[in-house]
Amino acid sequence: MANWHCVKKCGACCHLDPTDRPDLEDYLNPEELSVYLSLVGEDGWCIHFDQDTRQCSIYADRPRFCRVQQDVFGDLYGIEPEELNDFAIDCCREQIEGVYGERSLEMIRFNQEVGI
Template sequence: MSDAWTKWQCIQNCGACCRLDPTDRGEAIAVLNERQQEIYFGMVNPDGWCKHYDTGGRRCRIYDSRPDFCRVGLLASLFNLPQDKSESFAIHCCHQQIRSVYGGRSRELRAFERSLRLPLQKDG
């Protein structure tokens, strides 16, 4: 990935992370503990999408109370990676998931890549 990709951020109208089909997520499911796996499998609809995913609005209906494994900022800790790898790991995971769900030439992937190249905003 390019050095210009400096900060992960979620993009609107994507929802690729809400595609929970266990056949596509074996590696991720393997790092979850038994309780997390129970929650995960309870969230998967027969079509492979999360039952909390609003397909019309393309957003999570439980975003503020979503499980820890749905929080991109916590992905590195689930995989026992050091905190300094958190940002690059989140970018890699989202890139891979968006590509898998929507394709390598999708508008979602292009939007995600553009968002990563935006200058970092300063607080304050």
């Protein structure tokens, strides 16, 4: 069985371009939406994503919507605990494909590390 976990030095989820996520208002409250939009740099990447290290510079203090946790995904997306693993894997694969491509090194690494 595949087990979701964050794959280091990926950062696909840090590509925040709002034009890629037209439904932001459907799951973020107005305050969270404001925070989200304030994080988007001119290039569409989060201003806290370090392109050289490919890591979040505020990981421990990142916003709630950046956390893959049951309470967050339950609240934002209505995901039940038993659905979280598969939902998170699907979300990551979709985001990695959109940012880096279906056959990218990032996708290969993600699939290998989560056991797909």
